[in-house]
Structures are given as C-alpha cells and as structure tokens.
Amino acid sequence: MKDSPFIYGTTVSVHSFTNREAESAKLRSNLLNGINTTIISPRRWGKSSLVEKVIHDINKKDKKTKTVVIDLFAVSGEEEFLEIFTREVIKSSTAKWQEWMSSGKDFFKKIIPKLSLGVDPNTDFSLSFDWQELKKNSDEILNLPETIAKKKGIKFIICLDEFQNLSSFYGYLNFEKKLRASWQRHKNVTYCLYGSKRHMMTDIFNNPSKPFYRFGDIMLLNKIETKKWVPFICKGFATTGKMIDEKTAALIPLVMKNHSWYVQQLAHYTWNLTNKKATKVEVDTAIKELINANTPLYQKETETISHTQLNLLKAVAKGETQFTSAAVMHKYLLGTPRNVSKNKTLLINNDVIHQVNNVFEFVDPAFELWFNKQYFNKPYTLQ
Ligand SMILES: Nc1ncnc2c1ncn2[C@@H]1O[C@H](COP(=O)(O)OP(=O)(O)OP(=O)(O)O)[C@@H](O)[C@H]1O
Ligand SMILES: [Mg+2]
Secondary structure (H helix, E strand, O other), X not given: OOXXXXXXXXXXXXXXXXXXXXXXXXXXXXHHOOOOEEEEOOOOOOHHHXXXXXXXXXXXXXXXXXXXXXXXOOXXXXXXXXHHHHHHHHXXXXXXXHHHHHHHHHHOOOOOOEEEEOOOOOOOEEEEOOHHHHHHOHHHHHOHHHHHHHHHOOEEEEEEEOHHHHHHOOOXXXXXXXXXXXXXXXXXXXXXXXXXXXXXXXXXXXOOOOOOXXXXXXXXXXXXXXXXXXXXXXXXXXXXXXXXXXXXHHHHHHHOOOOHHHHHHHHHHHHHHOXXXXXXXXXXXXXXXXXXXXXXHHHHHHHOOOHHHHHHHHHHHOOOOOOOOHHHHHHOOOOOHHHHHHHHHHHHHOOOEEEEOOEEEEOOHHHHHHHHHHHHOOOOOOO
C-alpha cells in the first residue's frame, strides 16, 4: 500500500504543502530585502512549515544568502542559546570543515570558542565557551553573523522558531535588551522570529514597553482557504490510486474549519478508510476516529481549567456573546462579572478561545466537536 499523502505532526515544507503563495512571496521578499519579520498565528496553522518552505526556496536559488533555522523549543538558557547560535551561524557560513575550525580566530576577538569535529567531520562539529568569558562578551557572539557577513561578502537569514521560549531564560529581561540592541544594527542579517505561543509572541513584539516592539514586520498568518484545500485533497487521493470528488473533499475543511493540522489529519483518516472512492460515510467515520484519538488530550485540557472557565466555554460553545448580561451569567453559572472577565482573559491567553469578527470561537475545531458532544450530547455526524 502507498504511504498516505497527508502529513501532520511534523512541518510540511515541500511534500504535502499547499497554497500559501501570497504568504511565501511576502516572507521571501521580506527576508531577502532585510526586513525582520515576526510570524504570529494560532497553534498549528503552519508557521514553521511556511518558514521552512521559504528557506528551502531561498537555498535553492540564492547561494550568497546563508540561512539558519534554529528551534528554541528545547533550549533552556542563555549559554546554551549562544552556543547553538554560534555553531549554526558558523556551520551555515561555509560547507568546508577546515573553515569551521579556523573560524575561532578568524571571527572572534574577545572570546575564543573551543571547537571539535563531530563523528562525521563533513557534517558536524561541536563548540563550547568558557561561561565567565561568554557572559562578558555575549555581544561579540550576537554580532557574529554580521561580522562574518561583512568579512565574506555574504548575507544571513536567521530564523528562530519557538522564540518566546527565550522569555523563560534566567535573566531574560537583560538578555532581551542585548539581543535587540545588537540585532537592530545588523545590515547584512535578517531575522525571522516565530513561535507557537501566540499570546507571548504578541506581548514580546506588540507591547510598546518591550525592547522588541517594532522590531520588524508582523505577519499574521491566515488559514488556508477551502478552494485551496479541495484540489490539494483530491490530488492527494488521485496520486495514490484512490478517489474523492470535490464535494466530499470540501467536507473536510468544512468540519475542521480550515485548520491546517486537522484538515491534514482528517484527510489522512478518510484516505486510510477509503478503498477506492471516498464518500460521506468514510468522512463521517474518520471524524469519529479522529476525535477518539484526540480524546485523552481534550480530557486533560478540560481537567486543567476551573469550573467557571468550563462554564464560560459552554457559553462560547452555545454562541453566546453577552457574557456579562445577567441572563447569561445566571444560565451558565459564570460567577461575577469580574470572574467572567478574568476567565475570558485566561482562556484567550491559553489560546483556547479567540475573537473572530466580534464573536468568540474555539481555537481548536476538533476540541469544539468533542466538547459539544461531551457536554451537550451533540453528535459528530455531518449534516
Ligand atoms: N501550507 C500547508 N499546506 C498543507 N498543510 C499544512 C501547511 N502548513 C501547515 N500544514 C499542516 O499543519 C500542521 C502544522 O503545521 P506547522 O507545524 O507548520 O504549524 P505551526 O503554526 O508552526 O504550529 P505550532 O504553533 O504548533 O508551532 C502540519 O503538520 C501540516 O499537517
Ligand atoms: Mg511551529
């Protein structure tokens, strides 16, 4: 049997990537023209995939621009960050390991890194600093890409995924100021910063009292439209010897409200259940399977929120808009207007709900389906 054409759970930069022509063009143009860019969207709409795709395209076409992509998810402090940053910048600046080894004396004045080759010297090396020295001279490291770029007549694009993770570092406030002070002076390095915690990212980049305020362009990533998903789904079936007609394919983004991850997941489940031609029946069964698979996660999510938050979520699920009206507060047992306001902020900050056209919605469409079944016994089946 062929592999599924639908992918979720990892970024999709080349295979299984659809649409995003306008966003790709804009991001590519920003990054090649020195405009620092921040990408913000709810979880799993496709930020990391978009960056990977654009970087992949740039690498293919533009040899003078060196690119670095670092995921800060597992990086736990300033020292580790600086080491990874240095290593990745040096690594992308040249493919020759001899140059990696001499980079210590070529590009550093105040602080010398200890470099050693990895198991395969052509692809890897490790690097470390003396921590006391590092603390005193971190600006030399933060300026490293600009130093190398000037010396070699090249440009850098540096992408930092899960950027908000920096704010969990010890001494972050100072570090944040240092980062901004160095990076804003770089003429040959462009930064692309993005991350999955929307609220934290917005606070870092949109808060006038924070150093990264107005650091660059803020791109708010939209959902992929149905008219792009439908041909993508039909093609995925066709190239693997199965079929789905446009009307049936359109049910998938409809149920999953065009949420990138879930559209791919539901398409995958539907594809998996299909022998030759998918019908409404397969999509229906796939929805149930998808929700079942995710149920432990949703149960955990509701266990961690308070009773009044849960009640507020019920009011959102029912399409209420006036949460502080006496009738709504009474009907859903929302507590006082202060409770309502506090809970609303908490649910927004945790990316459980968001406001779209003045109405609050669940951010996660499958969680919403599960929630409606759980608390209102609303069936999952398609209408
Ligand atoms: N352009 C795209 N075309 C098709 N599917 C996509 C696209 N972008 C994202 N997806 C789907 O959405 C999933 C999540 O994408 P990705 O990890 O890039 O999102 P993200 O916004 O970086 O998520 P997070 O907020 O968790 O970091 C992918 O695994 C894939 O299934
Ligand atoms: Mg991501």
